[in-house]
Amino acid sequence: MFNEDDSAQMILITGFAIGISIVFLTVMLNNVIYSSNMASESSIDTYRFDYSNAIKISSDAAEDAFINATDNQSFNSDIFNQYMSSYVQRISNLYAYSGLAVSVKNSSVEDAYLTDNGIKNGNSNWTIVDNINTTDNFLLYLSNNTGAQGDQNNSFKISAINQSDTLIWSIELYNESGDINVTVTNRTDTITTDTKSDIYQMDIINNSIDGNSFSFNFDESINNDGYYLKINNGRYLIGQVVLSGKLINNQDFTVKRLKVTRLYINMSSNSKQVNATVPVTLP
Helix, strand or coil, rough: CCCHHHHHHEEEEEHHHHHHHHHHHHHHHHHHHHHHHHHCCCCCCHHHHHHHHHHHHHHHHHHHHHHHHHHHHHCCHHHHHHHHHHHHHHHHHHCCCCCCEEEEEECEECCCCCCCCCCCCCCCCCEEEEEEEEEEEEEEHHHHHHHCCCCCCCCCEEEECCCCCCEEEEEEEEECEEEEEEEEEEEECEEEEEEEECCCCEEECEEECCEECCCHHHHHHHHCEEEEEECCCHHHHEEEEEEEEEEECCCEEEECCCCCEEEEEECCCCHHHHEEEEEECCC
16 A cells, blocks of 8 residues: 555646657657648648647647556546646647647557557558568457457457468457457468357466466468467457567567547648547557
């Protein structure tokens, strides 16, 4: 249990971390404004440049806010909102120097669909990672028992496909009368098929579902082939995926798709105005 001094120290540490992050974002924003002004002096229409940068930096800010809000703890919405409020004030002030009015609002942080952008109407068939040599960590989480929403004809699927475009391993999930069917195949056979009443975590590499043994046989199926991981029907699964390993060029990779938020960005000048809703996958 924390005493009052410990609690005060934790508050100071959290505040300091947020402050440092905001200073960093302020420097980035100043650089964007400076670059924009330089382009303007060269008689280049910078409106599109300004807006693209506002989207990019706001997306980065949301990711940083989420990281701060989950640092050694479960998600803290107060820290997330505090970070975003500080960021919004700074981006508004800084763009004002260029004669632009910018407002940024964010939705709540939500469970994500496993589409490319985390929302249901995003691209449902997409590649998570390309040119993989080895996968050391492969976790798949379902948000709850309604996470698998498709039937057998609309099953969620993750496939490992080698450089010859041959499927070498796959996992399919679909809703079967309220339960979840899990089917795992390799390039020639069905490895396992089973129906579970409830699933939270699937540890593909360590062959377990919620700590209980389950034959995914991922490493045995891959057989050291270079491959990519592709999702099909991502709109039919609400959940999270965590991946790490090495690429063919020996570089490390890490992918985390945990949550999603939406940014509502408005930019206006004397002659133009543009609005957009931008989904941001977190972190």
